[in-house]
Amino acid sequence: MQQRRELDQSYTNRKLLNGQLDTPKWWAPTVTGLGILVVIGLIVIATMINKGLGVTGLGRPVFWGLFITTFVFWVGISHAGIMISAILRLTQAEWRRPVTRAAELLTVFSLLTALVFPLIHAGRPWRIAYWITPYDISRGIYPNIRSPLIMDPVAISTYLTGSTLFLYIALLPDLGNLRDRTTGWQNAMYTVLSLGWRGNPRQWKMQTVGGILLSALMLPIFVSVHSIVSWDFAIAPAVEGWHSTIFAPYFVIGAVHSGVSAVVTMMALMRWLWKWDDFIRPEHFDALARLLIVVATGWLAFTFLELIFAVYGQDAPELALREMQMFQWPWNLLFIIFLLTGYFIPVPMWLFKRVRTNIALMFWTSILVNVGMWLERFLIIVPGLARRTPFVYTWEAYRPSAVEWTIFIWSFCWVTFLMLLFSRFFPLVPLFEQKESQVFTEDVTIGRAKVPAIVREAD
């Protein structure tokens, strides 16, 4: 079992509520700075919608570019939540506890960000918003459910709803805690939000059962969301490099790879920013890195399988595409960076326990993974379209414009901004989970026997 420092509950309360009750000094300037960047990004998006998609670097036949890549990237990141909070909860991995909320939060905010991209990349976003979300048959034509672009919003909004509920249920005990420690308008806000949480056994039981049920209900979403995102590409028969039958599992495992890595990045940041060294400990990084080694290796297997399937057919256009993707400038450089950052630098490093328990190294390696995973999506989407087909005379490479890069950077600022804003009002580490794990390790003496203080939730 992991070694733990004995922490008393008042210390846990004080430390973990420092974001709300004792806001750090860096918070206000950071959020203001990010807020300015977010506003700039929103202005650029508004300008693009106003002027038209001509401001992007897209052309024919590269009709999809940076926006769709970034969309797939953020949906991938969102798999962190379901992996950490649902799967690890159901498998009772103890080390998940301090990161469940942060992971779930990352899910909600990255999904919100991901949803922006298909909207703004459309030629007429005002119509797509009206005709696809929410469902509307006022024009007498139901949306085409054969199109993955209809399945996408369905899957993503299901995931978003489930994650939000999950996040909220797990937040209830902590909201009650905050209500008891605040005054004035904050007290009023927490009173409403905590839904009358008093911490009696019935409430605890309902909260636990609700959490487990939501975990189980969200398991199918774990498979569906990124499978459907992969079908955006896999059902285009004419695009070599897209129409692959293994795309669904390949994308799902890639999403877990990037999502869990993003959680590692976030854990390191939380530990530094809020000084939670007692709660987010090296053994948590160790456990996540072990998980990542398995996931990353599975993902690498799919990457090679995809290449092998492509080459096995000996289909000339497919071979030409692979040759372009891997050996032609500038794709070859991107391909090498993708392989190195996605797998060959971080994973061998994680094999050493010294690296796994080194927070700084874990931080940088997990960032590398996400650089690689973003490039993976870019290398699937853009070369597939920029290929040289029999009947097209414009097949030159696509160059993302400054507008596209600005909106890409905006998405990162936006997610960070939302996370920090959330951290001002709600604890990022679940207090009750932390205390529960503390109690699990304690024994009580009954007569001459020592028994665990608490019976596990699923026993």
Place this chain on the structure above:
Amino acid sequence: MTTENFGNNNWGMVVDVDKCIGCNACVLACQAENNIPLNTQDRVERARSISWIRVERYWEGDFPDAKARFIPIMCQHCENAPCEPVCPVYATYHNAEGMNVQVYNRCVGTRYCANGCPYIVRFFNFWEPVWPESLRNHLNPDVTIRSRGIMEKCSFCVHRIRRETRKARSEGREVIDGTIQTACSSACPTSALNFGNFNDPNSKVSKMKKDKRHYTLLDQFATDPNVIYLAKIDADKKVAAKHD
């Protein structure tokens, strides 16, 4: 509904590649007929030019026996079109007359259809189209001007088909073969482009279709196009050279 109103037609085109001289008259005629925005230098350089029909040059054979060939390519109006199932809002669908139609008002501009199309014949309006003042009065009133943010492609000059079928219906007769011509086929000096009704066994295109030189483009995608090509006759080899 469409069948009742406009008769049992299956519009299609037969392109005799042997007759094509690569003069680009079809491209110009289409440009003028369908209010296609001017392909300025900037648009061409940024790979955003729009031409519903284009004459592709391709090479056949290896050096020194290489031959330059021409082939006009427009929307193939596939019976089994890859562009149709991917549109989330049914902006492109197959109508009862064998045409793949694009409904501009419905289009939201996801450009998914363009990714699905193996012939790369779908075009996106990246900017609002503009014409110089001198050309404003030349615009065809029968054809919608596409705003920015939507897809467009060859419509088989659907406005001409509608005009002629309506006229035939009001006169209580069938459409006479040959009275409907698309802009490209009427401009073609060598009759390489032929438009007509495949459901009428006596139409010109139905007879041409039976030629043993017939083939469809990229048939590995099983799109079942309504545009049939007749292969180039190679005088040297005395066999029909087949291009796919």
